[in-house]
Amino acid sequence: MIKSMTGFGRGEAQDAERQFTVEIKSVNHRYNDIVVRMPKRLTYLEEKIKDLIKNEVKRGRVEVYISLENLGEGDTKISLNRSLVNQYYQCLQEIKEGFDVKDDISVSVLSKFPDVFIIESKEEDEDEIWQCLKSAVLKAVEMLMKMRLAEGEKLAEDIVGRCDYIGNIMKTIEKKNPEVVQEYKNKLRDRINEMLEDAIQIDESRLSIEVAIFADKSSIAEEIVRLYSHIGQLKKSLKEQQPIGRKLDFLIQEMNREINTIGSKSSDLEIVNYVVEVKSELEKIREQVQNIE
Incomplete structure (x- = not known):
């Protein structure tokens, strides 16, 4: 957990x-x-x-x-230094009698002399x-x-939900990707026909080569597979007992890398919009991961 x-x-x-x-x-x-x-x-x-x-x-x-x-x-003990107080008192009496001082000798006077009280730290x-x-x-x-732990459980539920949502988006992108190649082929054929005004018959073999080159450059199959793998690892890691915060942070970085590559390879507007949605969800997961031990 x-x-x-x-x-x-x-x-x-x-x-x-x-x-x-x-x-x-x-x-x-x-x-x-x-x-x-x-x-x-x-x-x-x-x-x-x-x-x-x-x-x-x-x-x-x-x-x-x-x-x-x-x-x-308490941690201190205070006691009276009787011997010293007695000496102070005797000295004050001598002053009183020897100099004909009429003032009384009070407790407040005696208590002001140094070391009248003994302060000891209690062991x-x-x-x-x-x-x-x-x-x-x-x-x-x-x-x-x-x-x-309670907070971690809520974070895990939120992250799993967002991973499932990203997984559903990736399934849509995976299904849409082959259509992109066919759409490119149709657009390329239409553009050639428009430019040549059907005056020359299109070389199908040459057209197939161009489409194959496009399909190779725009292929996102590997990125999709790796992204699925990272999602699986992330969800599996949430069940581990040891601290996984740094591991999750690394997986989020790798998922961002894959989705960015998919976005750079895709010319289809619908797929690009899906990529933006996935990146938004990954950012929300990243913020949650920052709070995980």
Whole structure:
């Protein structure tokens, strides 16, 4: 089943200390480009996150947004430096008594002195953090892949329908092509008769040679066969499990090449109009293929 490169996924996970929310969105891109935006203190997990996503997403630009909410005491611990506060207090008392200062010694005054508070980073279990974050990432990836698969299924249906339509047009062109040679022969005969005014009998062998040369130059049988083959390969590729976006893009290029050759060889207005119609459908398929992984 083919996958679209467009999708969105969201996942949440929490333990006793924290809650992670992960949002992933993907759009079409030539390569596999993953960008992770998350709190700086979690950057050491970036490669693990990318590896999880790469297991499922083979192509496309993927943007990952991670937010963290602390549910416990947080990652820092603040305590009072009692010894230092006591020294500050004693010094202030000396100032008050020695210089006859009547102002009170308040908490706000003491709290402004440097190093009154001790701030310590709480040691965290990195494996515990990763297990919680991993759960949220996997949930977001699962939702993303479901959306990409659903979108891919719709793209496949549209492409198959357009391929069938092109196939029907090619059958019409294939049926019409032999008539073009006969029409050329009749027109050539009429033109010669008009120019010579039936004064000289037409050399049938010479006329046949001219018609044969025209038929050879205007033959589109090979192009039609190759175009049928490309249509078959394209429809078959849509059932493959691995990423096929680049393969489909190549097949569309080859189909365009064949239909352009048919157009350049054809002098019949009806066939030329069919060629224009096929090229229009191929362009629509090409636009759809740009979104396939």
